[in-house]
Amino acid sequence: MARSHKKITHTGGVVAAVLAFALAFAACSSNASTGSSGTSTGSSGTSTGSSGTSTGSSGTSTGSSGTSTGSSSKSTSGNYKIVFMPKSLGNKYFQASDAGGKTAIQEFGGTYSEASGTTASPTSQSPYIQTAIQHGVGAIVLAANDPQAVCNDLQQAQAAGIKVVTFDSDTNCRNIFVNQVTVQAVADGLVKLVVDHLGSAGGKIGIESGGPNATNLNAWIDAIKKDLTKYPNIQIVDEVYGNDVDQDSYNAAQGLIQAHPDVQAIIAPDSVASKEAAHFLSDHPQYKGKIWLTGLGLPSELRDYVHSGVVESFGVWDVGNLGYLAAYAAKALIDGKITGKQGDTFTAGKLGTYTVAAHGEIDLGPLLVIDKSNVDKYDF
Amino acid sequence: MSAISSQHSTNATAPYLVHGKPLYRRVLPRPEVVLSLGLVLIVVLSTLFVPHYLRPNANYTFSTLLLNATPILFLLLPETLIIATGDIDLSVSSVLGLSSAVFGLIYQAGTPIWLAAALAVVVGGGVGVINGVLVTIVGLPSLAVTIGTLALFRGIAVGILGTTSVTNFPPPLTRFFSGSVPGTPIPWQILFWFLPVMAFAVLLHFTPFGRGIFAIGRSSEMAAFSGVNVTRTRLILFILSGLVSGLVGVFFTLQYSNAIGSNGNGVELQVVTAIVLGGVSIWGGRGTLFGAIVGGLFIASFSKSLQVLGVSDDAIYVITGVALIISVVTASISKHISSRRRGTASPLQAGGD
Numbered sequence: 153m154a155r156s157h158k159k160i161t162h163t164g165g166v167v168a169a170v171l172a173f174a175l176a177f178a179a180c181s182s183n184a185s186t187g188s189s190g191t192s193t194g195s196s197g198t199s200t201g202s203s204g205t206s207t208g209s210s211g212t213s214t215g216s217s218g219t220s221t222g223s224s225s226k227s228t229s230g231n232y233k234i235v236f237m238p239k240s241l242g243n244k245y246f247q248a249s250d251a252g253g254k255t256a257i258q259e260f261g262g263t264y265s266e267a268s269g270t271t272a273s274p275t276s277q278s279p280y281i282q283t284a285i286q287h288g289v290g291a292i293v294l295a296a297n298d299p300q301a302v303c304n305d306l307q308q309a310q311a312a313g314i315k316v317v318t319f320d321s322d323t324n325c326r327n328i329f330v331n332q333v334t335v336q337a338v339a340d341g342l343v344k345l346v347v348d349h350l351g352s353a354g355g356k357i358g359i360e361s362g363g364p365n366a367t368n369l370n371a372w373i374d375a376i377k378k379d380l381t382k383y384p385n386i387q388i389v390d391e392v393y394g395n396d397v398d399q400d401s402y403n404a405a406q407g408l409i410q411a412h413p414d415v416q417a418i419i420a421p422d423s424v425a426s427k428e429a430a431h432f433l434s435d436h437p438q439y440k441g442k443i444w445l446t447g448l449g450l451p452s453e454l455r456d457y458v459h460s461g462v463v464e465s466f467g468v469w470d471v472g473n474l475g476y477l478a479a480y481a482a483k484a485l486i487d488g489k490i491t492g493k494q495g496d497t498f499t500a501g502k503l504g505t506y507t508v509a510a511h512g513e514i515d516l517g518p519l520l521v522i523d524k525s526n527v528d529k530y531d532f
Numbered sequence: 533m534s535a536i537s538s539q540h541s542t543n544a545t546a547p548y549l550v551h552g553k554p555l556y557r558r559v560l561p562r563p564e565v566v567l568s569l570g571l572v573l574i575v576v577l578s579t580l581f582v583p584h585y586l587r588p589n590a591n592y593t594f595s596t597l598l599l600n601a602t603p604i605l606f607l608l609l610p611e612t613l614i615i616a617t618g619d620i621d622l623s624v625s626s627v628l629g630l631s632s633a634v635f636g637l638i639y640q641a642g643t644p645i646w647l648a649a650a651l652a653v654v655v656g657g658g659v660g661v662i663n664g665v666l667v668t669i670v671g672l673p674s675l676a677v678t679i680g681t682l683a684l685f686r687g688i689a690v691g692i693l694g695t696t697s698v699t700n701f702p703p704p705l706t707r708f709f710s711g712s713v714p715g716t717p718i719p720w721q722i723l724f725w726f727l728p729v730m731a732f733a734v735l736l737h738f739t740p741f742g743r744g745i746f747a748i749g750r751s752s753e754m755a756a757f758s759g760v761n762v763t764r765t766r767l768i769l770f771i772l773s774g775l776v777s778g779l780v781g782v783f784f785t786l787q788y789s790n791a792i793g794s795n796g797n798g799v800e801l802q803v804v805t806a807i808v809l810g811g812v813s814i815w816g817g818r819g820t821l822f823g824a825i826v827g828g829l830f831i832a833s834f835s836k837s838l839q840v841l842g843v844s845d846d847a848i849y850v851i852t853g854v855a856l857i858i859s860v861v862t863a864s865i866s867k868h869i870s871s872r873r874r875g876t877a878s879p880l881q882a883g884g885d
Contacts, residue, residue: 273797279839283840287587298697300790304789365696365697
């Protein structure tokens with residue numbers, strides 16, 4: 153008797169777990185079914201439906217979003233269902249790029265959605281690409297966590313007729329890569345800032361990066377090193393990695409400075425790294441005036457540090473425009489206007505005409521230097 | 533049936549109760565049976581109500597579902613046996629990453645791919661020995677040891693490849709490991725999986741070694757007095773875990789044609805979740821391999837449905853975490869209640885139920 157009782161109650165745990173799953177499932181699916189009527193109109197559906205929930209991130213475009221509902225209303229030939237896949241959700245940089253993409257997609261009457269994992273591991277985007285295939289999207293706009301790991305799924309997407317645009321970080325298997333800035337432009341821009349600061353005396357510098365495997369970061373660092381060979385009195389003492397995680401990046405800055413107390417400048421070509429290095433320097437005023445920081449960052453995150461003097465100047469590109477351009481590139485691919493061949497041209501809304509460069513790349517433009525004079529102009 | 537056997541229980545010809553209850557009352561309340569029904573329910577409900585679930589075709593849905601879960605389905609085999617002894621091995625995902633990095637590094641150096649794969653599996657077995665020795669011979673708690681080696685092996689894995697990754701594996705091989713049997717939703721990898729499934733199922737449920745595993749989970753002292761070689765059994769299980777993790781490292785690398793130290797990060801929690809959901813007691817001594825496998829499939833199909841619904845990772849983690857806690861807490865409370873009801877004269881139970 154006791155034995156059977158025990159068995160049944162033990163099973164109770166599993167029953168309860170199944171029930172929990174079922175409940176959650178029911179909740180989610182009811183969510184999605186209300187969504188699915190609306191999802192076809194993307195985010196514009198939500199802002200028209202529930203009055204007042206104008207999503208903050210897109211800021212300027214929410215006003216017009218109500219009118220641009222539905223691809224069905226416009227006589228369009230292509231499938232303009234476009235999914236943006238940032239490296240991970242919750243990163244301000246990608247919130248800005250995806251907001252730009254959303255604006256563009258609403259302009260041409262497509263359907264915007266955003267999906268990705270919450271952590272940026274090599275394979276974390278794989279299930280979302282599979283889901284995009286299942287949803288039958290027209291294009292995937294992806295910032296790849298790894299150049300190779302998502303290729304199997306991306307190739308299956310392409311086989312299913314889905315156009316693949318990458319931005320920020322490239323993969324080995326896409327139609328178009330929208331380059332935020334060329335590798336050389338980043339290196340030249342940042343090295344110029346460092347050289348101008350250190351002057352002819354030179355000095356020791358450190359590099360703080362994001363993930364050790366990020367394609368773009370490593371390319372920039374290589375180009376920075378190459379540029380610096382022209383300045384033999386500037387010496388790189390160390391490279392540290394913050395893995396795009398706030399705490400890790402803060403600790404990486406601390407570790408770099410403790411291991412090399414004579415370091416005079418830090419280049420952080422990664423938005424999390426530059427923010428956290430600035431955070432560390434502002435927490436430790438004893439380094440003020442001794443350690444100079446530059447890199448790539450977001451005006452919204454570095455604004456206070458620029459005003460307080462921790463950061464004098466840094467480089468960036470217009471992230472919103474990057475997403476905007478990527479969305480128009482996806483549209484041009486869907487329309488068949490471009491194929492990824494060098495010399496193809498297309499019009500990207502307010503940004504004007506772009507030409508596809510070698511290897512299916514589209515370049516957004518030169519590096520933008522941000523300092524006290526213009527930091528307040530940018531809201532991403 | 534129960535009434536009849538009770539009546540005749542005094543007869544010399546039938547001295548024991550064959551079964552106390554009819555078949556359906558014995559089978560239905562089992563955790564793995566409930567979970568199997570839940571699994572079927574999820575797939576059926578998703579097919580009916582989740583938009584795009586079977587797009588572009590059913591084979592695609594289920595092959596990606598299985599392929600995404602393949603590492604977990606492999607890793608839960610030895611882990612189930614380890615948990616049944618009352619131990620735990622949290623380092624499996626890091627051994628996977630280490631094996632992947634070693635495999636890539638050796639292959640990149642020009643070694644034939646089969647030899648690189650074999651060496652990676654051997655490395656997996658080797659780190660299994662390290663875990664096993666620390667747990668059994670040194671006598672440290674397996675939770676502490678494998679949390680330590682979780683970090684240690686991941687660190688080494690990421691360290692030995694530095695900032696690079698190896699991606700130039702032969703395309704036919706990577707197509708094979710990321711592909712499915714044509715016309716079916718069954719990934720080729722799953723065909724490799726059935727052999728270890730059989731081996732581990734027989735080992736756990738049909739050999740004296742397996743009875744020993746459950747005996748250790750109930751009480752390792754009692755098992756030792758009953759003639760089970762406790763140290764040897766636990767050591768063997770950690771080595772098996774290392775070998776399987778090493779093998780999964782190779783498969784994972786070929787599946788994504790990407791050898792990199794961060795491969796498989798965080799998989800260990802899904803493995804343990806699947807096993808505990810499948811009715812294997814986290815305190816050891818009870819559970820079935822079948823239950824653990826159903827647990828793995830349950831989580832995989834649930835994740836798939838949520839992904840197609842467009843639900844984010846966070847929600848999936850939250851739901852899995854809540855379900856796991858409910859499952860463990862309820863089992864714990866029921867254990868407490870039933871032991872109080874039985875009082876001090878609780879009869880010894882045979883393992884393996």
